[in-house]
Amino acid sequence: MSRAVEVSVVLPAYNEANTLADTVVTTLSTLESFLPAGAFEILVAEDGCEDRTPEIATELAAEHDAVRHVHSDERLGRGGALEYAFEQSNGETLVYFDTDLATDIGHLEELVECVRSGEYDVATGSRWLPDSEADRPAKRGVPSLGYNSLVRLFLRSDLQDHQCGFKAFDRDVLFALLDDVEDEHWFWDTEVLVRAQRSGYRVNEFPVRWTPKGDSKVDIVRDVLGMGSQILRTWWQLSISPRITRTVTLTAGSLLVFVSLALMTLYLDPSEVLDSMAEADRLYILLAAVVYLLSWPLRGLRYRDILDSIGYHERWEFLTGAIFISQTGNLVFPARAGDAVRAYIVKARRDIPYPSGFASLAVERVYDLLTITFMAGVVLLWLALTGSLGELEAALSGDPVQGSERESGQTALVVAAGVGLAAVCAVFFIVYTARRDRNYVRPAVRRLSSDSYAEYVAGVIEQFVGDIQTVAQDRASFVRVGVSSLVIWVLDVVVGIVVLLAFAVDVAPALLVGAGFFAVSVGNLAKVLPLSPGGIGLYEGAFTLLIVTLTPIGGVVALSAAIVDHAVKNVVTILGGFLSMGLLNVSLTTAVEESPEADVVQND
Incomplete structure (x- = not known):
């Protein structure tokens, strides 16, 4: 070339065998009309195509000095x-267009x-400025x-239009922006802008003439899951996360706990509760x-066994600490953000x-x-055998407990029942699929979407489900983790029973144990959903x-x-x-800010 390249035009090409040659020829002639020879290049970004696009791109690169073929196998x-x-x-x-x-x-x-x-x-x-000429059918x-x-x-x-495939960048500016851009799919255009x-x-947005080519349809995985979640992710990173300091989070968490506890005492005399x-x-x-402290090493040992089953061998002491931190995050931050903290810790440290x-x-x-559902079910059976189910039914439909207390308990029991049923169904499905070689994930995702983003999502879900199934297939691990879970939650119930004893309650031991098992089990099921920080209230x-229903305790x-x-x-x-x-x-x-919070489909 006679001089350094000034302009690079990238043509993203996926299965473009029918249009690529004409597009390249048209682009060459247009660039030649206002740029000196040798001042530009065209890169065909051929992205793992399944048709003749790679061969055509190679032929075009051989025919024209200004054309280059950039190939990707996947x-x-x-x-x-x-x-x-x-x-x-x-x-x-740097320029690109569709x-x-x-x-x-x-x-x-x-x-x-x-x-x-x-x-x-x-x-x-832009196709949305007043002077733009865009023939846009309603479905687009x-x-x-x-x-x-x-x-x-x-x-x-x-800006009015973020997804128009017709953009140019200063090279240094684009690469400075790409340090923070996370999306690699259709949201990429928007995030860069x-x-x-x-x-x-x-940033300059100018009107263009635009005519739709080919068919278009709403893609559930790409447009709803992909684009929607990316808008929320970027909003969190740009608008919310910078404002979340340690002081703000601890203050907000403490305030929420205080308000929740205050609301619990509205229907009972707070002074009587405090005196009690x-x-x-x-x-x-x-x-x-x-x-309760004794249960924590068991949590670390159980988590070690789970990770061992999927191929990661870590010390239980480290894992106990990671669980402590993540559970603290669940108490301080809303929506169980602590769960993502644990994923961040084991990723960052191990x-x-x-x-x-x-x-x-x-x-x-x-x-x-x-485990919790099993314990609640056993006690429910015990209540049936002892004839106490009538009292429980009266508690839910009658008025043995006044006002908000009864309503809160009813809500908690409904939540607990739903969570327990979902847990049982999930385990049956996991164990069922673990014994079969058939892939259920990818066909299900493909029914929702044919976009490349769907393939990516399917791959992440497959790895996620595959790890769960690996544990289900290992009978020794399955039993070991199950036994440790039972011991952990029995200790959790024992804590509740010991606390009841601290109030010098006069209740028969068998009744106290049975009611304590049921109350703690259902209470833990109720707080699984992130309806309040740490499940306080429910x-x-x-x-x-x-x-109150099952015992004479006031x-x-x-x-x-x-x-x-x-x-x-x-x-x-x-x-x-x-x-x-x-x-x-x-x-x-920092862990909450840098963890993918539930952005589970982030590329690792």
Whole structure:
């Protein structure tokens, strides 16, 4: 070439055998009309195609000096393919547009010169500006309008059209932005534009003539799961996460706990509850804390067995600390954000991939739910044999407990029943599929979507489910984890019974044990859903209702015991969490910010 390349044009190509040759020829002639010879190059970013696109791209590269073929053996996704090609480009002005030429190629000079002249850092065509000429049928226009409105609302973008495949960038600016861009699929365009605006770069949006090419349809996985979750992820990273400091999170968490406990005492005289709690035997409460503390090494050993089953061998001491920290996160942050903290810790400290971290946690949760459900079921059978079911039914439909206490207990029991049923169904499905070679995940996802993003999602889900099935296939591990789960939750129930004894309740031992097992089991089932931080409120409601219904213990003492029982467990958890943070050098706030929270489909 006679001079250095100034402009690099990338054509993302996936199964474009019918249009690629014409698009390349048209692009060459258009570039030649306003750029000197040798000042530009065209890169065909061929992304794991299944048709003749690779052969055609190779032929075009051999025929034209300005054309290069950038091949990928496997699907990288739209954003991934663009990044891969841009990394191999030479130009200072980087351009891409869709190979179907839906955007009038006559706008190419305006697009290139916006950035090449130095006037703007980023330029993008728009189909939604007043002067744009876009023939948009409703099936394309309505979803596009809704999507762009959500981006402007949540991500505070000033642009009207984020997904028009007609963009140009200054090379240095683009690669500075790509350090923070996470999406590798269809949201890539939007994330680059939003981050460019947030970083203060000059972005020019100009009207274009646009004609739809081919058919289009709403893709459930790509458009709803993919794009929707990415909008929320970017909103969290740009607008929420920077404001979450250690002081803010601890203050907010403490305030929520205080408000929740205050609401629990509205329907009982708070002074009576406080007096009752003050009269509790402190030695019994200390004993309850010791019993609960004994369950934590068992949690670390159980988690070690689960990870062993999927191929990761770690020390139980480290894993106990990770569980302490994650459970502390669940008490401080809403929506069980602590679960993602544990996945972050084992990834950051032991390089266990996020899908495996979440899968191991899911296995643990399944065992927890099954064990609690089993214990509640055994006691329910015991109640039936002793003729106490009538009292329980009266509690749910009658008025043995007044006002909010009964309503809270009823809500808790409904939640507990739903969670227990879901847990049983999930385990039956996992065990059933673990004994068969058939792949259930990918066909199910393909029914929802034919997009490349769906293949990516299916792969992550398969790894996730596969790890769970591995544990189910290992009979020795299955039994070992099951036994340890039973011991852990029996100790949890013992804590509740010891706390009841601290209030000097006069109840027959058999009745106290049975009611305690049922109250603690149902209370734990009720707080599985993240309806309040640490399940505060639902747990106390279920515990109080069942103790009052099944025993002669009054509402004040039952609520006092429920609060103390939950408080003992939470205090032990928080103290262990902060000690573990110091020993493992983990910041809870940093872990929450950097963990993929439930963004389980993030590329590891």
